[in-house]
Amino acid sequence: MELTTAEENYLKAIYHLSDGGKKSVSTNDIAAEIKTKPASVSDMLRKLGDKEVIEYRKYYGVNITEEGKKRALGTIRKHRLWEVFLVEKLQFAWDEVHEVAEELEHIQSPLLIQRLDAYLNYPKFDPHGDPIPDEFGDVKARPRVALNEMELEQTGQIVAVKDSSAAFLRYLDKVGAYIGARIKVLDKVEFDGSLEILVDQKKTLFMSKDVAANILVQQS
Amino acid sequence: MELTTAEENYLKAIYHLSDGGKKSVSTNDIAAEIKTKPASVSDMLRKLGDKEVIEYRKYYGVNITEEGKKRALGTIRKHRLWEVFLVEKLQFAWDEVHEVAEELEHIQSPLLIQRLDAYLNYPKFDPHGDPIPDEFGDVKARPRVALNEMELEQTGQIVAVKDSSAAFLRYLDKVGAYIGARIKVLDKVEFDGSLEILVDQKKTLFMSKDVAANILVQQS
DNA sequence: ATATATTTTTAGCCTATCCTAAAATCGAAA
DNA sequence: TTTCGATTTTAGGATAGGCTAAAAATATAT
Known part of the structure; x- marks a missing residue:
């Protein structure tokens, strides 16, 4: 059965929530x-x-069905490929890219998406680092690495911290390295393993190897 | 003022009609x-x-306004760029491509179209040989040439015949070279100027220089 | 356990777009 | 010029999606 644009948007929201x-x-x-x-x-x-x-059980919220999950993943796949x-x-x-992709994701043409996927060389992650479901709805889990283990030029998104002490989090906050921040390794100092990081394509940030070892990054 | 998808479609139809x-x-x-x-x-x-x-005057049909023309040309531009x-x-x-382009043409993002245009290297004609209006709504008139004057590999669409005698038209009909047919010059024989033509990306067709001289092609 | 607060649903209404059936208008022929 | 057929518009209704206000159900606190 065909879903309208509005229905697809609801389903996607339910899937995410x-x-x-x-x-x-x-x-x-x-x-x-x-x-x-x-x-x-x-x-x-x-x-x-x-x-x-x-x-749907009135007053008790909703659960997505298998069919719904498949549909939602299809829409998410289209959204991320367009991104x-x-x-x-x-x-x-x-x-x-988000607003435009919100529109493009509702274009109905399996051939278009198949060709776009090939044209983009079957990407596994979108520009935000989120995984792109394949045509069967399977998503590749993104490997997480400690920031100090990343190579020069590699990009990713901060997804977690190993040390969640208030002191450490306060430090991260101060330097602007929050969960979700998009980062790129600009430089690694051989001598002490410290790093220079680009945060959100805006500001650069220096940190010691010890700090970096406590930051988990989802690579893109 | 924003136009809905339905309104854009009506306007485009009125523009064409x-x-x-x-x-x-x-x-x-x-x-x-x-x-x-x-x-x-x-x-x-x-x-x-x-x-x-x-x-709009009730019972007397409609005329498109300058503003309407501009809007319609904008939609046509998007449609053809997507094609x-x-x-x-x-x-x-x-x-x-037509059905998919019908959907894509309604995506609202001037930046998208600007970038797409650049990415495609500012094409002047779509795959059907129809001209693509520029961002100001100006269209480049397509030159028409006699088929025998076309070079190898060039493509176009048959738009008219010089000789419109029944005999000639009957001949064209027989070989499948109708007005609107998409053609490509596959070969030109030096000796007598006869040509080998690909029609509608399907069948090939041999014709004498005399026949070709009476067929007008809108080049793409 | 009951009263109150919160959440969710229903009822009724709005706009956009489409439809059918009926009415209005136009234009051409007698 | 009157009439008749074709075209066009209006009237009224359907569906999709959204809204407000009010009712109903659930959850929480004493």
Whole structure:
């Protein structure tokens, strides 16, 4: 059964909020995510339930079905492939692509996506470092490495810290290295293993090997 | 003022049916073009009139305004740029691109189109040989040449015949060289000036120089 | 355990776009 | 010029998606 653009957007939101289908999701949370009113969400949930892409029990939130998961992953795949296209071929900055990809992801043409995928050389990750599901909906888990183990020029996103003491987090905060920050290794000093890092394509930052060893990066 | 997808489609249809704004267009003709009912067209014409992209006098058909022309040309530009992309970059056949381009043409992002244009190296014609309006809505008139004057490998579309005798047309019909046919010069025989032509990317066709001299081609 | 607060749903309404059936208008022929 | 056929518009209704206000159900706190 065909989904409308609005339905695809709801399903994608539910997929994300449910952490890939692991948790159930509330009406209010969906409304906040989609920037719409809870009443509108209730309406849509009834429809998505009828189409069996979610399991909907009134007042108890929704769970995404296997079919729904497949659909959501299809939309996510399209979104991320378009993001790669925009950044790699059309020179968009990585933070300019989201809105346009939001539109492009609803174009209906399996052939188009197949060809685009090939044209981009079957990328596994989008410009934000998020994995691109393959045509079957399988996603490649992104390897996580300690920042000090990364090579020159490599890029990634800070996803976790090993040392979560207040002191360490306060330090990270001060230098502007938050969870989610996009980083690139600009330099590694042989002598002491300290690094020069580009954060969010804006500011550079020096850190010791010890600090870097406590920062986990999801590579792109 | 923003136009919806439906409004853009109506405007594009009116633009084409009016031969670029030269003639006025009837409700019935629009309905046929859009594959909708005349009653729906009346509705939409009122709206487009309110938005001043057409001039609408009940019962007397519509004329497109300058503003409307500009909008229509913008949509046509996007459509044709996407067609070039699909054919040149994603290896679509020239007759597979229309439906997808119908969807892509409604993506709203001036930056996207600007970048796409540059990426495609500012093409002047789409894969069907139709001219691509520039960002100001100006279109380059396509030169027409006699088929016998074309060079090897050149492509184009048959747009007219010099000799329109029944005999000649019957001959063209027999060999499958109709007005609108997409052709490519595969070979030119030095000795007698006869040609080998690829028609519609499917069948090849041999013709004498005399025949070719009577066929006018719009080059791409 | 009951009262209150929060969440969710329902009811009713709006706009966009489409439809069918009926009414209005136009234009051409007698 | 009157009438008749074709075209066009209007009227009224459907569906998709959104909104507000009010009702209903659930969750929480005393």
